[in-house]
Amino acid sequence: MDPGLVARFAAIVGARNCLAEPPALVTYECDGLTSMRARPGVVVLPASTGEVAAVVRLAREAGVAIVPRGAGTGLSGGALPVAGCVVVGLARMRRILEADLANGWARVEAGVANLDVSKHLAAAGAYYAPDPSSQRVCTIGGNVAENSGGAHCLKYGFTVNHVLGARVVLADGSVVDLGGPVADPAGFDLLAAFVGSEGTLGIVTEVVLRVLRKPEATRTLFATFPSCAEAGETVSAIIASGIVPAAIEMMDTLAIAAARAATGLDWPEVGAALLVDVDGTVGEAGHTAARAGEIARGSGALEVRWPRDEAERQLMWKGRKSAFAAVGRISPSYLVQDGVIPRSEIARALGEVARLAREAGLRVANVFHAGDGNLHPLVLYDARVPGEERKAEELAGEILRMCVRLGGSITGEHGVGADKVVYMGEMFSEDDLATMDLVRSAFDPERLFNPGKVLPAPRLCGERPWPSRVRPVEAADPAGPA
């Protein structure tokens, strides 16, 4: 990027928070999706809404694309830079500004880590419900952009159900508050459109979160099964019984092995396992947990375990939450897929996944939110074997098409980002996408924010549009278009 322009960015955020040297830029080439890379022209780390607004105004004046970034944990390439763009990182905006627990809300800066909110509120017996597996790291701003879910959204809903308001910097550099702590503000529900817009409509700098009182009791059970069929049947039976569990997580043999390797848990080698949380008042949780345990046994569980204490419960959940990254311990490389199927179709869908994997000659580990049918197949491969990566990508794509065929979705929580733009056309018609694009242009007519994400570029419809899988070598273009 032109040094003069860099200097102007530096003047806004301070030299130390304006990174333009090649080594620093290399570390921002991708987020949690490493197969796509592009080098930004500059990375700025503003400390206030005012600084964000000034950065946006300058970028707009210079005609440089803007890519917002939280902690860079996203798995769909939502924070993938556009070559030569300005990356606006919110990692320094991490204050918890106020908490009004009596009224059930807290106002935080966008860079606050998800779990830090709950930690901050823990002493008062409150918490923030959405709990993506990356919650120690991922930021609230990133959660808003992606409409993040997590294991416990089965009962409590997603980010969109827990965000009451947002302070947003728009493409013209203006700052606007959408929603707020008081219910039912007048006007269109622009906040609903903003949540999950993946950084294409503006940059969120402050968020008003709904804060819940901790349930009186949480009961957890861990059940093992000979195969995914019985586990899937158990999920359906629990839901059908009228229980609304806080979470039902499912792991298959490979995922159990990975979690065991990462945490040292004494989980057995079985075909599948469910980790179920029920919560509520002591009476409610006790009753529903017992009933869920009976259902699991009745549906063919090999064993139903109850954690002895909170420490063991935490360890079980740690095993589940580590399982993703822990798959790195059992395979040199893997792709994480995120698709949704109707939750009654789990057994059938997993059977299909297994068949597709066999045909491709690859292994697939499954660890996912079974209660809402949100599959996370992990396609294992070895990048050093020529052609395997492509095969893995094709298999992951086939799994998504299967999800759509079964009436599901191409993404349940990871977002479309850059990774799944090509699949949007399989789920939505041209008219659907054009309508979404109208919403986008209402916020950002010049498409400065995160171009190439969520919606296929209109002129490329039908082709494999931007950005194709950019290889590191191709991306090493520090000059960029600016």
Next chain:
Amino acid sequence: MSAVARREGRGGDAVLGLVPRAVFEPSTVEEAAEAIRACDAEELCVTVVGGGTDLGIGGRPSAVGAVVRTGRLDRVVEHAPADQIAVVEAGVPLVALQERLAPHGQRLALDPPFPGRATVGGLVAANGFGPLRTRYGTTRDLLIGATLVRADGVVARGGGKVVKNVAGFDLPRLMVGSLGSLGLIATVTFRLHPLPEAAETVLLSGLDPEGLWRTVRGLREAQLEPSAVVALGAGPFDLAVTFEGFGPAVEAQRDRLAAAARKEGAACEVLDAAGAAGIRERHDAIRAADGLRLKVAALPSHFPGAVADASRVLGSAFRGPGFAGYPSVGVGFFTVPGPRAGDAGGGGPSAAAAEGARAVARTRELFERLGGSLVVQAAPEAVRAAVDPWGEPPAALALMKSLKERLDPRGRLAPGRHAGGI
């Protein structure tokens, strides 16, 4: 392709007194699109009408060239009990949907007044809700997909049929509370909930504002999980707290609340089924009154005090204003039965109307001062003429206008009805 049913507008089709030139009654999504295209071609402004229960919300449309009635869009397209979702055409009355779901032990956790008339599409467009909002939120929290017809007649779909889905922008939720000004809602997809095995209601009566807030906060602190918390009357308040779920757990919550209330010395009664139904009727009667209907909102901690003050202000201008609200959410409704709500004061209709308008304006001040709001949902003509139905323009008005311009560039859909004159 069948042609959409069309006829001349009549007096009974009037929207806030405006009689449309044409009325369309589509029976398929395609026909709905055809109707909108016809309006676009003939330059008719469109008001979409479902059960007609909430047509008074917001401003009077600046023109009603056509009404599109959704009543014949009356199919439950799909109910997948195992997936707990239902795809429903917009014109299906809520009660008809619930009757389809109940045999499967399921419901849509939405319980506004007029379930027999209110349609699911209308509930989304008007952001309708009832006591269950306490636990389940609004249509915004239950809606997972929608098909809409844009002002240019293009049919667009957003969301999906699965409860978890983040593909694309959230067009369905953008429709919530849009009052037909961004598009015609043709079908909606909801997530469903199990019907509770048991329900228990505890009635606390004679609460002053402090006592009401103490009780509401106490529920949270005691980690009780009511599905409905309803305040009725405003001086003093009656508070009905309903617990739902599995039998023994529900009884335990009921008894804990009753014990806590008695310890505080509050008048407290555990209601039987008839008693609970009576409360429900009282609630619906207050909510349904449409001589005057004001929706007020404030933070829960401010809410009881503001409601009590507002009750006095409104009582000076209107005969016996009723109040029904949801104090744990901080939302409620002041209503006066129609049609002659403005006839309270002395000095003839115009003086009464002026007094009524002043009382509404002062009530709005009470809430706005606390960061809350007041929206007029129904009012006598004279009050409507003197008071902006929305109050302070929203902070994001420019963005709202920008969105409206994109989705309805020629301003055909319910122009002037929404906040800021949109």
Next chain:
Amino acid sequence: MEGRRLLDDCVHCGFCLPACPTYVSWGVEPDSPRGRIDLMRALADGRLPLDPEVVTHFDSCLGCMGCVTACPSGVRYDVLIEETRARVEREVRRPLADRLFRSAIFALFPHPARLRALVLPLLLWSRSGLDALARRLGLYGLLPPRLGEMAELLPPLGARNLAASLPETTPARGPRRARVGLVAGCVQRVFFPGVNDATVRVLASEGCEVVVPRGQGCCGALSVHAGREDEARRMARALISSFEGLGLDAVVVNAAGCGSTLKEYGRLLADDPAWAARAAAFSERVRDVSELLARLGPVAPRQPLALSVAFHDACHVAHAQGLREEPRALLTGIPGLRLLEVPDGDQCCGSAGIHNLVDPASADEIGERKVDRVLSVGADLLASANPGCTLQIRKLAGRRGVAVRAAHPIEVLDASLHGTSLPGAPRTGR
């Protein structure tokens, strides 16, 4: 190459970010474990040259290994950063002032005799009252930051520091359960001789015969962490030699950084055919003192201590050696003692070997957070198993005018077993 394979283990999930003190301080990716691994990859792929600009990001790493604990994929960042630092030392020429300062550190700290020689003038300085005056007037702030840092870090010194020496052999009290050798440490033995005394007494009471080999040198931890591999290997060979042939069941260490290095000798000398097996056998037998005592189980009677103790996890115990329960167990066995956790206890204090000497501004920023958390506990005493951490926390608390009373957990156990008095509160800075 091992390094490349280890790099590929990183899946870029970012779980390491909140565990990294420099990322928490500055919020920038290149100063995070994930970012540094990106840089290592870019270097390996030839996408970046190894120049001083890249090196700043490796230099900023504290080596606390918090990321190793946090990593769900089991990435060996500890190995990666050490290999990278060795390459930096081989290939990058640092600015002159930097080279001189680093040389001075490595000429001083790994040499107990030299350190001790430094103690006499420092003792006179502190006794003269000039030290207190200088602290009060903030004169250390006028020194060049790195020198000021060294002076300000110094613990309260006494004549004991000059004379420090331990008996070569201490018999077990009661039946002998093990024969162990004690690694005395450099900084530990000169600045915190009481810790070694306490260690010997406690081990003896718990049935260990304790051997302190004469002439043992530095373990080379500081050199390893700075990428000075040849120097580290030299020191390792010497230390192994001095502990061989003594018939020891275990080699015991009470300083965190030394312990983790000793346990890695096998890897350090793996490419040296003459030493690989000897080093591996040595590392096998190394135990942190808490680890050894936990394995043996308590036998000596504990006397009550009415004390609330905040426990500080030293990174090189908790992260590098994976010992969290064992050091706590030393304390929880003491009747009347209330053990309190420091919030965000898995975070580094900023001391980090020589980090607080070479980059004091960064170290202080990190240390201030630790001091906030430590003080928030409101305990009577801080238990810290690493001399560097203790110095760092005391120094920064001292600047706030707060005297933090600190002791090694083994000293607390010593007080319970033998009625010895615990270290008092230090002078405060200003």
